[in-house]
Amino acid sequence: MSAQTSQLSRRGFLGGSVLFVAGAAVGCTSNPTGGASGGAKTTLNVWSHAYGEAGTQQALTRYAAEFTKANPDIAVKVTWTPGDYAGKLNATLLTDAAPDVFEIGDFNDSLAWHGQIARLDDLYGSAKPDFNQGDLDTATVDGKLYGVKMIDDVMMLYYRKSALSKAGITPPDTFDALVAAAKALTTKNTKGLFLGNDGLGDSAIMAVWSNGGDLVADGKAVFGSPQAAEAVAGLKRLHDDQSLLLGFTTDWWDPAALVQNVVPMQWGGLWSMPAIRTALGDDFGVLPWPAYKPGGTPVVRVGGWTSCVNAKGKNVDAAKKFVQWLWIQQTDLQKDWSESYGFHIPPRKSVAASADKVAQGTAKETVELAAKYGRHNPGAWNSAVSSLFNAAAAKIVSGQGDASSLLADAARQAQSEIDKQRA
Amino acid sequence: MKPVPSTTLHDERARRPTARPRGAPTRRPRTDWRAWGAFALLAGPLLIGVGLFKYVAIGWSFLLSLSEARGTIALGHWVGLDNYRALLSDAVFRTSLVQILLFTLFIVPVTFAASLGLALLVHRIRRGRALLRTAFLIPAAVSYVAASLVWKMCLFNGLPAGIANTVGGWFGMSAVPWLQTTSPPLYWVVLVTLRLWLQVGFYMVLFLAGLQGIPKEIHEAAALDGATGLRLLRRITLPMLRNTSVAVLMLQFIAAFQAFDEFYNLFNSGLSGAATAPVRTPLVYLYDTAMGAQNYGLGSAGAFVLTALIVGVTLLQGRVTGFGKGEE
Numbered sequence: 001m002s003a004q005t006s007q008l009s010r011r012g013f014l015g016g017s018v019l020f021v022a023g024a025a026v027g028c029t030s031n032p033t034g035g036a037s038g039g040a041k042t043t044l045n046v047w048s049h050a051y052g053e054a055g056t057q058q059a060l061t062r063y064a065a066e067f068t069k070a071n072p073d074i075a076v077k078v079t080w081t082p083g084d085y086a087g088k089l090n091a092t093l094l095t096d097a098a099p100d101v102f103e104i105g106d107f108n109d110s111l112a113w114h115g116q117i118a119r120l121d122d123l124y125g126s127a128k129p130d131f132n133q134g135d136l137d138t139a140t141v142d143g144k145l146y147g148v149k150m151i152d153d154v155m156m157l158y159y160r161k162s163a164l165s166k167a168g169i170t171p172p173d174t175f176d177a178l179v180a181a182a183k184a185l186t187t188k189n190t191k192g193l194f195l196g197n198d199g200l201g202d203s204a205i206m207a208v209w210s211n212g213g214d215l216v217a218d219g220k221a222v223f224g225s226p227q228a229a230e231a232v233a234g235l236k237r238l239h240d241d242q243s244l245l246l247g248f249t250t251d252w253w254d255p256a257a258l259v260q261n262v263v264p265m266q267w268g269g270l271w272s273m274p275a276i277r278t279a280l281g282d283d284f285g286v287l288p289w290p291a292y293k294p295g296g297t298p299v300v301r302v303g304g305w306t307s308c309v310n311a312k313g314k315n316v317d318a319a320k321k322f323v324q325w326l327w328i329q330q331t332d333l334q335k336d337w338s339e340s341y342g343f344h345i346p347p348r349k350s351v352a353a354s355a356d357k358v359a360q361g362t363a364k365e366t367v368e369l370a371a372k373y374g375r376h377n378p379g380a381w382n383s384a385v386s387s388l389f390n391a392a393a394a395k396i397v398s399g400q401g402d403a404s405s406l407l408a409d410a411a412r413q414a415q416s417e418i419d420k421q422r423a
Numbered sequence: 424m425k426p427v428p429s430t431t432l433h434d435e436r437a438r439r440p441t442a443r444p445r446g447a448p449t450r451r452p453r454t455d456w457r458a459w460g461a462f463a464l465l466a467g468p469l470l471i472g473v474g475l476f477k478y479v480a481i482g483w484s485f486l487l488s489l490s491e492a493r494g495t496i497a498l499g500h501w502v503g504l505d506n507y508r509a510l511l512s513d514a515v516f517r518t519s520l521v522q523i524l525l526f527t528l529f530i531v532p533v534t535f536a537a538s539l540g541l542a543l544l545v546h547r548i549r550r551g552r553a554l555l556r557t558a559f560l561i562p563a564a565v566s567y568v569a570a571s572l573v574w575k576m577c578l579f580n581g582l583p584a585g586i587a588n589t590v591g592g593w594f595g596m597s598a599v600p601w602l603q604t605t606s607p608p609l610y611w612v613v614l615v616t617l618r619l620w621l622q623v624g625f626y627m628v629l630f631l632a633g634l635q636g637i638p639k640e641i642h643e644a645a646a647l648d649g650a651t652g653l654r655l656l657r658r659i660t661l662p663m664l665r666n667t668s669v670a671v672l673m674l675q676f677i678a679a680f681q682a683f684d685e686f687y688n689l690f691n692s693g694l695s696g697a698a699t700a701p702v703r704t705p706l707v708y709l710y711d712t713a714m715g716a717q718n719y720g721l722g723s724a725g726a727f728v729l730t731a732l733i734v735g736v737t738l739l740q741g742r743v744t745g746f747g748k749g750e751e
Contacts, residue, residue: 084691087714094496110717114494188597189583197581197692198699199603246600247581251692262582384716387698391515394699398605413513421493 040068040075042318047092047099048078049085049305052254053271053341063333067325074318086383093310100310100319103150107306109379112141113421118311121145123324127348135347138376139306147306148327151337151344154270154370155202155301157287158255160280163264171285175210175234175292182243185264191245194266196252199244200235201267202301203289204393207231209299209375211292216378216385221418223389224411226404231292232396233403258284270366271342277362286366288373300366302374304344345370382421385414488723496719506724516725519705520732526704527679530618534675538623539668542630543656556631563625567684570621575602575689579613602689605701610689614702617685622678626671633667634660669744673737680733683707705729 048060057080064076079099081088086105092098093116104111111117121144124131135149159171167185172178178193185192195201208215208223211231215223222228238244245263250256255272257263259279268276276284288298307327309319326333331351338346339357345367346352353359358367377386392410396403483496488507491500510516545555562570578586581600588598602610637660645659661668683706690700697707705725713722 084714087710090714090717093494110494114717116494197603198690200699245581246603247575247579247585249576249580249582382716383711384718387711387715391698394701398701400605420491 041073042315043075043077044101044315044318044322045097045099046076046078046322047081047089047102049103049105050080050082051342053275056341059337059341063326063330063337066330066333067322070325071321074321076322093312098310098313100313100315101307101322102310103305103307104147105305106303106377106381107138107147107149107308107379108377108382109141110382110421111308112144112146116311117146118309118316118320119144119146120148120309120320120323123148123320123328125328127328130348130350132347132349132352134302134374134376135304138379141379147308148323149304149306149347150327150334151304152302152347152370153304153344154366154374155267155303156270156366156369157289158258158266158268158272158276159285159287160258160261160264160283161285162283171287172290173287173298174290174294175207175231175296178290179234179237179241179243182238182265183241186241186243191263192243192265193238194245194248194252194257194263195238196267197247198394199239199246199397200390200393201252203235203267204232204390204397205377206289206299206301207235207292209297210289211296214378215389216380216414216418219380219418219422221380221385221411221414223414224404224408229404229407231296232393232407234292235393236397236399239397239399255279269342270363271344273343273363273366274341284362286362286369288369297373299373299375300369302370302376304347380418380421384417384421388414388417484723484726487719488727490720492718492720492723494717502720506720507728510721510724510728515703516705516708519703519708522702523680523682523704526614526682527676530615530679531672531675533615534619534622534626535668535672537619538626538671539630539664541623541627542634543660545627546631546634556628559624559627561624562620563622563628565621567621568688570617571685571688574613574617574685603701608701610701613689614685617689618682622675626675629667629671630664633664637663672744673740676736676740677733680729680736681706683710 046060046064048057051057057078060080061078064078068075089099089102089104120139124145128136131149132152135152136145139145139147139149163185164171164181169181169184170177172181182192195203205215208228208231211227213223213225213227213231215221245257248257248262252267253269253272255266255268255276258266258268259276288300291298307323309316309323313319331348331354334346334348334351335355338344338351339355343358343363345358346355352367357363388410389407392406395401395406483498486498487496489501489503490498491502491505492498541559545552545559548555579601580588581598581603582588583592583598585598585601587601588596592598599609601613604610641659641663642655645655650658682704686700686702686704686707687697687710690697690702697703697711700707703711706729709722709725709729712718712725
């Protein structure tokens with residue numbers, strides 16, 4: 001190696017370096033994601049997580065191009081972000097490369113508390129009553145709107161009709177029945193139920209809700225309640241029976257385990273339904289997470305993505321214009337986004353009414369379940385708070401301690417976290 | 424875009440300038456000035472880069488650790504040692520410190536013994552040494568992320584069709600979810616085998632270099648005196664490898680304390696954080712705190728606690744093994 005470097009002339013080295021740097025600079029500035037066009041005064045940087053369904057990236061880029069057509073002075077650069085989206089977004093928000101517009105999954109209040117996202121009340125205009133009240137509520141922090149919900153994602157149980165009827169099992173409508181069904185469907189080589197590779201997924205949250213408990217209410221972490229402890233401790237039965245699929249190659253948000261016939265029941269999202277229908281035809285059904293015991297209630301989780309504007313960005317006005325144009329005004333694009341790739345429920349009631357693909361068959365059942373049993377995560381459910389809760393739940397289901405004391409402890413820490421963030 | 428090939432054209436010219444200063448000492452003041460200019464030009468960017476991106480960042484991070492900084496890295500809201508207090512009173516962080524200590528105490532001796540043993544074996548064979556050396560070194564070029572995915576999805580997935588479970592099936596074992604089984608903690612099998620596969624080859628090469636540096640005469644003299652086998656190894660080879668061993672140990676300690684990639688990638692679901700993982704290293708905890716919960720003050724404080732731990736252990740190890748004292 002040293003023999004080679006001594007042959008480098010200084011001028012040659014410098015010349016080479018300059019060429020290399022110039023090449024790298026050209027390589028970095030040319031835009032690989034498309035969407036931007038020449039002659040625009042402002043370029044908006046729009047971030048999206050990598051949706052799993054084919055065609056989504058192209059669709060978003062197409063929307064951006066249409067926006068630029070309508071507003072020639074604003075170009076839009078769409079950045080598709082695979083991997084740990086929240087982590088990358090949080091890190092980038094601290095820098096000059098921060099996106100002007102970005103989506104966040106399961107909106108929580110901390111970005112608004114930190115002053116990182118702009119108020120968007122004035123964008124809604126006359127369309128506000130047309131938005132689903134639950135979607136307005138999730139994006140509301142201390143009475144002000146900080147985002148526009150793009151899509152509602154419903155999460156519920158999928159099951160294979162044929163597998164259940166073959167085993168002589170009716171779709172479980174109580175938690176006891178779910179435990180029994182999962183156990184009955186478990187054989188030497190297959191498991192009965194897939195909740196997530198960690199054995200939890202959303203199930204701890206669902207358990208609390210299904211037993212009449214709550215997570216955070218009126219700024220108080222209340223998941224240390226007896227109902228919560230009882231229901232989370234109940235999940236341990238699924239683990240003790242060894243009827244849960246663990247360590248699959250994809251996680252619960254992907255339908256692979258169900259469509260590859262690895263499990264007959266899986267926690268999943270409405271977004272997967274087109275893929276599931278393609279693979280299984282009509283041989284599947286959906287269920288809410290069953291009531292923990294009589295007096296409890298079945299639940300489905302309603303999450304989804306919210307479009308926000310970086311309050312510290314350089315192009316706040318243009319960013320607001322883009323969000324308003326796409327996620328409030330362009331109802332046909334919202335419809336396209338909700339039903340042409342994965343299935344989602346459009347937050348605008350009029351769009352939801354016109355989304356005919358989501359309004360038939362099993363998708364329609366899911367929409368009705370969401371209307372009847374749907375629960376949103378509370379606004380204070382940020383990563384610090386949810387981590388405390390889920391870490392406690394993981395300990396409980398693996399038998400490392402008493403449910404009520406673990407949850408009470410986690411709730412106490414979560415409370416101090418919430419208080420500090422609000423301060 | 425490769426600048427390298429063009430330099431071979433300047434072969435002849437390149438040699439002349441380097442030869443000039445030696446041959447003409449009278450022109451020293453001018454060449455000195457030019458040398459300084461060249462030094463500044465070449466070393467300047469590096470020094471500025473290191474200063475800006477390392478030391479300013481470290482200093483800033485230290486100030487952050489004394490502030491309440493949520494969703495911002497701006498300074499100003501000073502809270503003294505509150506972050507350190509919160510961190511050390513957090514059972515999760517303390518558990519992660521205990522776990523990383525236990526992990527280090529286990530993985531360092533095992534990696535050390537495995538790489539030394541492998542180096543001794545590879546050093547002994549006469550034919551195909553280069554081939555074996557390369558074969559063992561290749562895993563060191565694989566990224567932790569890629570290896571974690573292979574381990575998680577192919578080798579140690581929870582399906583009966585997973586490779587580990589298939590092999591277990593030949594011996595009548597039923598399929599187990601390797602990463603999710605907490606009693607007994609089978610996930611350590613995955614974590615340890617992954618780290619060994621990735622690291623042993625690299626340290627083996629360091630040991631091989633050390634072995635090749637031992638003069639043949641010493642071994643021959645020892646052999647003439649009747650030393651063979653284990654005695655030769657203990658009395659001659661290992662003492663001669665002392666410097667290499669100390670350096671390898673230090674590298675392994677630091678690598679173990681900084682464990683993150685495989686712990687994160689094996690237990691992460693692709694959504695948020697790794698809260699449900701059966702084991703979280705300090706760095707995973709800090710990543711969740713800073714990148715997930717945007718609590719940069721607490722994250723920085725944790726970084727300094729971890730750094731202090733690494734520096735402490737390295738100093739202690741240097742004292743015990745006499746690192747840097749030299750052979751003479």
